[in-house]
Amino acid sequence: MxxxxxxxxxxxxxxxxxxxVGMPTRENWHFTTEAVAEPEDGGVLLQTLALSLDPAMRxxxxxxxxxxxxxxxxxVMRAGGVGRVIASKSPQFAVGDTVSAGFGVQQYLRLAPGExxxxxxxxxxxxxxxxxxxxxxxxxxxxxxxxGLMDVGxxxxxxxxxxxxxxxxxxxxxxxxxxxxxxxxxxxxxxxxKCDWVVQELGFDACIDYKAGPSAVREGLKAHCPKGVxxxxxxxxxxxxxTVLARIxxxxxIVICGAISQYNATTAVAGPKNYLSLLVNRARMEGIVVFDYxxxxxxxxxxxxxxxxxxxxxxxxxxxQGLEHFPxxxxxxxxGENFGKLVLEVAPT
Ligand SMILES: NC(=O)c1ccc[n+]([C@@H]2O[C@H](COP(=O)([O-])OP(=O)(O)OC[C@H]3O[C@@H](n4cnc5c(N)ncnc54)[C@H](OP(=O)(O)O)[C@@H]3O)[C@@H](O)[C@H]2O)c1
Numbered sequence: 001m002x003x004x005x006x007x008x009x010x011x012x013x014x015x016x017x018x019x020x021v022g023m024p025t026r027e028n029w030h031f032t033t034e035a036v037a038e039p040e041d042g043g044v045l046l047q048t049l050a051l052s053l054d055p056a057m058r059x060x061x062x063x064x065x066x067x068x069x070x071x072x073x074x075x076v077m078r079a080g081g082v083g084r085v086i087a088s089k090s091p092q093f094a095v096g097d098t099v100s101a102g103f104g105v106q107q108y109l110r111l112a113p114g115e116x117x118x119x120x121x122x123x124x125x126x127x128x129x130x131x132x133x134x135x136x137x138x139x140x141x142x143x144x145x146x147x148g149l150m151d152v153g154x155x156x157x158x159x160x161x162x163x164x165x166x167x168x169x170x171x172x173x174x175x176x177x178x179x180x181x182x183x184x185x186x187x188x189x190x191x192x193x194k195c196d197w198v199v200q201e202l203g204f205d206a207c208i209d210y211k212a213g214p215s216a217v218r219e220g221l222k223a224h225c226p227k228g229v230x231x232x233x234x235x236x237x238x239x240x241x242x243t244v245l246a247r248i249x250x251x252x253x254i255v256i257c258g259a260i261s262q263y264n265a266t267t268a269v270a271g272p273k274n275y276l277s278l279l280v281n282r283a284r285m286e287g288i289v290v291f292d293y294x295x296x297x298x299x300x301x302x303x304x305x306x307x308x309x310x311x312x313x314x315x316x317x318x319x320x321q322g323l324e325h326f327p328x329x330x331x332x333x334x335x336g337e338n339f340g341k342l343v344l345e346v347a348p349t
Pocket of ligand 1: 053054055056140141144165166167168169170171188189190191194235236256257258259260261262288289290291332333334335336337338339340341342
């Protein structure tokens with residue numbers, strides 16, 4: 001591979017222009033360019049190949065405290081991704097290495113050695129999984145599903161696990177891991193195509209199309225969870241959470257991973273009405289933030305890479321091409337248009 005002439009490269013970037021109210025629009029972003037510079041001593045210059053588009057991005061656009069500070073106005077939008085080292089003055093990275101890093105929504109990232117740890121850059125091994133699988137099952141969503149299910153949910157063989165957002169990035173990992181652990185798995189997803197895929201391709205026992213009618217989830221749980229629900233892995237919050245709470249078993253575990261049904265709400269977030277079901281059933285509800293497990297990612301990656309290799313696990317990604325399409329691509333997460341982990345390809349891989 002011949003090294004690019006760095007001075008000829010232009011870095012196209014997407015920055016946050018304003019904070020959205022409700023669903024983001026193109027006006028919330030602005031597009032900028034910058035010259036690309038040599039890395040400093042000990043640093044690296046990276047080229048973005050593909051970015052992970054995540055529901056959490058909507059929260060980072062808001063003002064206010066969360067588990068991570070908001071993206072500032074005019075800052076390059078935060079995004080994890082995978083890419084290639086194209087110039088290196090670091091003994092840790094060589095030109096041509098493939099890495100996972102906090103790239104941001106831009107084509108190039110220059111990192112000083114003092115920024116490596118905070119950025120979270122690490123080398124990835126493409127023999128363990130493809131570039132896009134490193135954003136999915138072997139990446140942040142996969143880690144979320146794995147630790148949320150295994151550490152918080154603590155599945156036992158024979159238990160019934162229900163997961164919402166079943167055909168999405170986190171959901172596909174959760175359902176497949178729960179099957180591997182010997183559980184009965186029932187997904188909840190929007191539309192017949194997604195439901196068919198999780199049952200026929202991923203081996204879920206059943207899947208409920210929550211868009212099929214106002215009582216679809218209630219009726220579906222009754223039909224497909226005859227022994228009640230032991231673990232509910234919640235990716236969506238709202239009414240679906242309430243409906244599942246009404247069917248939990250004694251000592252059930254509710255893993256609060258996300259509440260995508262609430263992320264664009266312009267009124268106060270709706271909490272669960274059926275929370276007293278936790279009392280009656282001596283159950284618990286616990287949140288998970290994936291970054292808390294960073295020191296154990298390598299263990300989950302090794303385990304899930306072995307399942308990808310032996311065919312026990314599959315991984316589906318939905319790839320949109322072109323940095324310029326970031327604003328519209330992000331919206332696919334909130335209208336359910338993504339089928340699998342949503343990835344933005346920034347450069348040909
Ligand atoms: N706690 C953590 O550390 C952590 C880390 C990563 C992700 N998460 C959370 O995990 C959840 C899933 O994330 P992901 O990356 O795997 O996204 P994803 O499931 O791949 O994509 C989002 C999906 O959410 C569903 N959805 C959108 N609006 C909905 C609504 N109003 N009601 C029900 N479902 C709706 C859509 O699927 P349908 O077509 O099925 O509706 C959409 O495809 C999100 O809540 C995210 O914030 C949490």
